[in-house]
Amino acid sequence: xxxxxxxxxxxxxxxxxxxxxxxxxxxxxxxxxxxxxxxxxxxxxxxxxxxxxxxxxxxxxxxxxxxxxxxxxxxxxxxxxxxxxxxxxxxxxxxxxxxxxxxxxxxxxxxxxxxxxxxxxxxxx
Numbered sequence: 001x002x003x004x005x006x007x008x009x010x011x012x013x014x015x016x017x018x019x020x021x022x023x024x025x026x027x028x029x030x031x032x033x034x035x036x037x038x039x040x041x042x043x044x045x046x047x048x049x050x051x052x053x054x055x056x057x058x059x060x061x062x063x064x065x066x067x068x069x070x071x072x073x074x075x076x077x078x079x080x081x082x083x084x085x086x087x088x089x090x091x092x093x094x095x096x097x098x099x100x101x102x103x104x105x106x107x108x109x110x111x112x113x114x115x116x117x118x119x120x121x122x123x124x125x
Contacts, residue, residue: 061087
């Protein structure tokens with residue numbers, strides 16, 4: 001990627017991301033503290049239109065404002081990482097209404113011998 005932007009509500013995570021980028025001589029990244037539903041429109045106001053948006057929301061799923069921001073940004077791809085099948089289904093339905101279709105579904109068993117599973121979805125427009 002020519003440039004990667006990252007957002008997180010926890011400042012310590014952004015501090016760690018900046019430190020890791022520096023240690024590894026990665027210079028094409030920029031990180032922001034804040035909510036994705038606020039960061040995406042701010043980037044768009046600066047003329048930055050993402051080709052791919054990756055979201056990894058909490059168990060409650062994406063805020064509707066984030067899904068609306070994704071719809072307005074119209075990236076070619078959306079990668080959605082989910083830990084809750086019910087909120088994943090709800091959010092995918094909304095993204096499908098915005099013109100996306102599910103291309104790949106990959107379950108990831110990060111917690112063997114439990115009922116918990118992460119799911120990674122790739123959607124395209």
